Amino acid sequence: MTKTAQRATVEKIAVRPTQAPPPAGDRGRRRLADQLRAYGFLVGGLVCFALFSWYPAIRAVVIAFQKYTPGSDPEWVGTANFTRVFADPEFSAAWRNTLTFTLLALLIGFAIPFVLALVLNELRHAKVFFRVVVYLPVMIPPVVSALLWKWFYDPGTGLANEALRFLHLPTSNWSNGADTALVSLVIVATWANMGGTVLIYLAALQSVPGELYEAAELDGANLLQRIRHVTIPQTRFVILMLMLLQIIATMQVFTEPFVITGGGPENATVTVLYLIYKYAFLYNDFGGACALSVMLLALLGAFSAVYLRLTRTEGEDA
Numbered sequence: 001m002t003k004t005a006q007r008a009t010v011e012k013i014a015v016r017p018t019q020a021p022p023p024a025g026d027r028g029r030r031r032l033a034d035q036l037r038a039y040g041f042l043v044g045g046l047v048c049f050a051l052f053s054w055y056p057a058i059r060a061v062v063i064a065f066q067k068y069t070p071g072s073d074p075e076w077v078g079t080a081n082f083t084r085v086f087a088d089p090e091f092s093a094a095w096r097n098t099l100t101f102t103l104l105a106l107l108i109g110f111a112i113p114f115v116l117a118l119v120l121n122e123l124r125h126a127k128v129f130f131r132v133v134v135y136l137p138v139m140i141p142p143v144v145s146a147l148l149w150k151w152f153y154d155p156g157t158g159l160a161n162e163a164l165r166f167l168h169l170p171t172s173n174w175s176n177g178a179d180t181a182l183v184s185l186v187i188v189a190t191w192a193n194m195g196g197t198v199l200i201y202l203a204a205l206q207s208v209p210g211e212l213y214e215a216a217e218l219d220g221a222n223l224l225q226r227i228r229h230v231t232i233p234q235t236r237f238v239i240l241m242l243m244l245l246q247i248i249a250t251m252q253v254f255t256e257p258f259v260i261t262g263g264g265p266e267n268a269t270v271t272v273l274y275l276i277y278k279y280a281f282l283y284n285d286f287g288g289a290c291a292l293s294v295m296l297l298a299l300l301g302a303f304s305a306v307y308l309r310l311t312r313t314e315g316e317d318a
Helices: 003-015 024-063 080-087 091-107 111-121 128-141 143-152 157-165 181-206 210-217 223-234 236-250 255-261 272-282 287-316
Strands: none
Touching: 003 080, 024 128, 024 287, 080 091, 080 128, 080 157, 080 287, 091 210, 091 236, 091 272, 091 287, 111 181, 128 181, 143 157, 143 255, 157 236, 181 255, 223 236, 236 287, 255 272
């Protein structure tokens, strides 16, 4: 192309009319329409959340101070429901079992998912297969999972005792023994719920920069030292948040004692949530059930507030 042709092309481009920007009024109306659409979606979510979460919680707090049975007018009784619940012999057993279950779940169910995530993170082959295997229990309905373990724990023909007999080891009563029932339920809950925790840990581990591990290896750090000085500090906030969520979840354990043990033997597996169920649907005492619910809500709310405050202060100091 000659210089004359290039100059003519440049002149055509220079004189080509540009598209005028839309008027300020149109831009304002478009922005307003986008904002209204966004707030519309937000309002819909808030309405659903208010109807199915906030209203039941507020209603439960009100009923906790009433004598309420379906089909009759509620009667305001003040703190009588709380006094009656405190006097129930099952009250102390339920709280003791719940706190023990939570502690055992932290000792057993908190370390195992982290170790599994470390193992999966180091795999070089069949990663997808093993992740599916680990997550598979989460996809099984909780009641089905509990029924499978109930058969597994059967002291007569259950698979657990059959395996012990095959190994010439003494058998156990598992969920039928007062001393072993709670530990048996912790094992069930850990197996059923650890898949999601493992995947969250795995995502956190994969976000740790590889340069940190390389630097630790150059300094002569072994595997345990790399986990202690690199992995745990880099995933600390994920660990703390999952610990909080696990405590809240295990304090509300219900499916395993309801399906497997029925709260027995000798009230060894009666939990707070299971006692709430008994008050509401066996004793037809909704006031007592809501009083227990308010106690559990207050305890978990106070614990969560203190826990989040401490972890936030630790993060700010770091």
